[in-house]
Amino acid sequence: MVGFVMATIILFVLMFYWHRSYREHEARIQRLPIRIHVNGIRGKSTVTRLVAGVLREGGYETVAKTTGSAARIIYADGNEEPIKRRGAPTIVEQIEIVRQYVTPTTEALVIECMAVNPIYQKVSQEQIVKGNITVITNVREDHQDVMGETLEEIADSLANTIPHGGLLIVAEEREHLRDRLQKIATARGSDFLYADPEWVTDEDLAGFQYLSFKENLAIGLAIAKILDIPQDVAIKGMQRAIPDIGVVFVQQATIKDKEIVWAPLFAVNDRESTIMGVEALRPYHKADAARIGVLNNRYDRAVRAVQFAEIAARDLKLDYYITFGAYEEQVTEKMVEIGTPRERIINLGFSKNPTLEQILDQVVALTNGDQALLIGMVNIHTPQAELLMEFFHHLKEEKLASTTLVADFGHVPESVRRRRYLISHLLRSRAETSNV
Numbered sequence: 001m002v003g004f005v006m007a008t009i010i011l012f013v014l015m016f017y018w019h020r021s022y023r024e025h026e027a028r029i030q031r032l033p034i035r036i037h038v039n040g041i042r043g044k045s046t047v048t049r050l051v052a053g054v055l056r057e058g059g060y061e062t063v064a065k066t067t068g069s070a071a072r073i074i075y076a077d078g079n080e081e082p083i084k085r086r087g088a089p090t091i092v093e094q095i096e097i098v099r100q101y102v103t104p105t106t107e108a109l110v111i112e113c114m115a116v117n118p119i120y121q122k123v124s125q126e127q128i129v130k131g132n133i134t135v136i137t138n139v140r141e142d143h144q145d146v147m148g149e150t151l152e153e154i155a156d157s158l159a160n161t162i163p164h165g166g167l168l169i170v171a172e173e174r175e176h177l178r179d180r181l182q183k184i185a186t187a188r189g190s191d192f193l194y195a196d197p198e199w200v201t202d203e204d205l206a207g208f209q210y211l212s213f214k215e216n217l218a219i220g221l222a223i224a225k226i227l228d229i230p231q232d233v234a235i236k237g238m239q240r241a242i243p244d245i246g247v248v249f250v251q252q253a254t255i256k257d258k259e260i261v262w263a264p265l266f267a268v269n270d271r272e273s274t275i276m277g278v279e280a281l282r283p284y285h286k287a288d289a290a291r292i293g294v295l296n297n298r299y300d301r302a303v304r305a306v307q308f309a310e311i312a313a314r315d316l317k318l319d320y321y322i323t324f325g326a327y328e329e330q331v332t333e334k335m336v337e338i339g340t341p342r343e344r345i346i347n348l349g350f351s352k353n354p355t356l357e358q359i360l361d362q363v364v365a366l367t368n369g370d371q372a373l374l375i376g377m378v379n380i381h382t383p384q385a386e387l388l389m390e391f392f393h394h395l396k397e398e399k400l401a402s403t404t405l406v407a408d409f410g411h412v413p414e415s416v417r418r419r420r421y422l423i424s425h426l427l428r429s430r431a432e433t434s435n436v
Contacts, residue, residue: 025095029130034060034108036223037129039121039161040137040171041154042273043216044112045244047137049074050220052110057237058229063101064110065094070245073101080242091115091124113161116143121160132166133226134190135219139177140272151177159184169222171195171215195222199231202283207239211248211263213280248277250284251392255360258367261285262392264376266296266385271311274377278316281373289371292363295331296324296378296385297349305331308378313338318375320366322359324349325382349384356387 029035034055038048045066052064052074064074071083085093091114102109111129115121125131139155147157155177162168168185170192172178182192197214199221205212217238224234243249251262261284265277285291293312297305305327312321313335321344323331328347336342346362348354354362363374376385 025098025128028098028102029109031104032102032106032109034133034227035129035131036108036110036133036135037113037125037131037161037163038110038135038137039113039158040135041140041142041158043137043213046247047135047216047219048110048112049241049244050216050238051135051223052108053078053237053239053241054220054224054229054234055108055110055227055237057233057240058224058227060108060227061106062108062110063106065097065101065112066244067112067114073097074242075101076106078240078242089114091120091128094124094128117146118157118160121157125161125163129161130163131161132163133169133223134161134163134166135169136161136172136181137219138172138215139174140270152180155180156184162188163190165189167191167193167226169193169195169219171197171219173197173215193222193226195219204235205280205283207235209249210243211250211265211277211280211284213276250281251395253392253395256364257370258364259371260360260363260367261289261371261373262376262388263373264389264392266376266378266380268377271307271315274308274311275315278318278375281375285373286369286371288369289373290320290367290369291318291373292320292322292366292375293318294322294324294374294376294385294388296376296380296382297327297331298379298382299326301379302327302330304378306334309334310338312377313340319344321345322362323347324384325379326350349382354384356391359384359387360391 036051038044038051048064048066052062055062056076056078061076063076065083066072066074067089071085071089072080073083074080094111094114097111098109113121113124115124125134136158139151139158141151141154144154147154151174159181162181162185165188168181168190170178170181172181178194185192195215195218197218200214200217204217205214220238221231221234224231246267248264253260253262263281263284265274268274268277293316295308295312309331312318321335321340323345326349328349328351332342332345332347335345348359348362363372366372376388
């Protein structure tokens, strides 16, 4: 009997503590005029950083939090630190983030959706983040075990984070999927805005030290449009934002009077993203540059080696291909079978075990003009790829100075501050009216 009473008391204490904690969280969230919930399949961490950069540069005191490659809290001055967890990550973590880092002066919260399961996505939006602006970066085939087998089903799963009486911003390029998401937003009383990549120029892309996608930058510009932040200010804010740990840095090196542009797309692991990644590199090289793909294959990834050989031969149409690692004969045979001329495939993997100098000499020899684009693909770890990565890593370390990014709120004119307040007040009023 005593044990039962003690257990009951402990249960009531825990319930009281949780109830009080949640009410405090609710009060903190509702004080925030701008709450942006970033969802989608690809690019969430990067978009979270870009949007936060736009808001900071526009004069908003902004806190942001990413979840992807490495969870980070991003402070109002643009600097950041890793999030230390004691256990496995859960969506309840978002409550603690708000408690620790959102202050009475914070005006905007940009937070990456942690949930994959549609039920948890719904709870994350409606009970925790309560975003009045939701971003859906794109709809891709991933997490199909919980999100659905088709793109339409995956879109419906992502739609669980669409607010009631708020705004949905979507960068998905497929019109029928955009229409599907727009209908759901309309049914929830939310406005819809398509982040059109046509808003972004090649010159805008070239201003980033890492590989950027127009779709991601367009989301930042969409936020700028609704908050009346000038486009040049928004672009500057995105360029100043610290990139996610998983981004691809595009580097240049001059080797024997040839400029080599290095783009390590090793982390890209599907056909659609590979094609998009190669296409996104166009602003970073000259139109007549020799385009060379490095097919880097590990011994334990035989199926993937053949899959990427088919992607390279059917979809990429580069000028030359260099094979690294294993399965060189199988990859070469598959590409020739599809139609790639044998003389455009150079084997420099385990069949040759070349030095770094031999690899670079071969790249220079394939560079007919004064520039070549060298694209790393398929896998990361082989001795040959690591030689290249180490070479360019040292160049990057020499070039990148460690700088502290500090948001300058003083540069925002008083007229913009007043207009900003009115827009923020409107978002808050819509959220309160909709009981979000």
